[in-house]
Amino acid sequence: MLRTLSLWLHSAVTGSYVSGTYSIVFVNCPNEQIARDIARASLDKKLAASVNILPKASSLYFWNGEIEEATEILLLIKTKTSRVHVLSSYIRLVHPFEIPEVFSLPMDQGDVHYFKWLEEGMEED
Template identity: 85%
Template sequence: MDRLGSRCSLPGYLRPSVLICLLILTAAFLMYPMLRTLSLQLHSAITGSYVSGTHAIVFVNCPNEQIARDIARAILEKKLAASVNILPKTSSLYFWKGEIEEATETLLLIKTKTSKVLMLSSYIRLVHPFEIPEVFSLLVDQGEVHYLKWLEEGMED
């Protein structure tokens, strides 16, 4: 037995070197997502490529086009998004309070940074007339680099 192991007088205790290895592995495991994100951002900055998941498209249904326009303008003014498409007259069928409902709604396609989706969702809940507004997002996997750069510039404070 080596000298370090002989210092542990009680059987079943881990050697200090094993404890250190476990701590390092645990720290690496916990820090992996952050380190991965940082390395992807560094790679993106050096190569000019796009980091998948940096942007999102948020879908929001509104009861009519005027409310959709009002919400879209407010979102843009608050720099919560860089671009909003308004798709008028979408037909929606859904369950509401145990019944199948049918409505004509207006769909917003909101282009934003993933880091702003939570703030955007909270804001929409405050201003939206629906009791439970439809708000969900999809991550952008790939896109035209110049357009995505333009999106970034549109949301700068």
């Protein structure tokens, strides 16, 4: 929490972006309707500022000792790094997979105006 506050203050004072303030969360979904439901709810709950839905990702993976193959929908969820844990917990609650694929990568560099837009998109009303 203290780190998040200090990053926010640094960004506000300098007008620059501090690496790692935002993250992209990757989530595979079994179909487009579930992907859209998770995307919309994440936005409604202000857990994300933007979500891309990428159709028809081919997935191969081990499950119960066997190689499985499936077509899934990939979500790219842009959020504050400080909210990744809450977002991941929410996804586990609503996702139909026994073990949903949910992981994040911090955003290292990018356009300062885009990061400001992300911040504004996640502000509480």
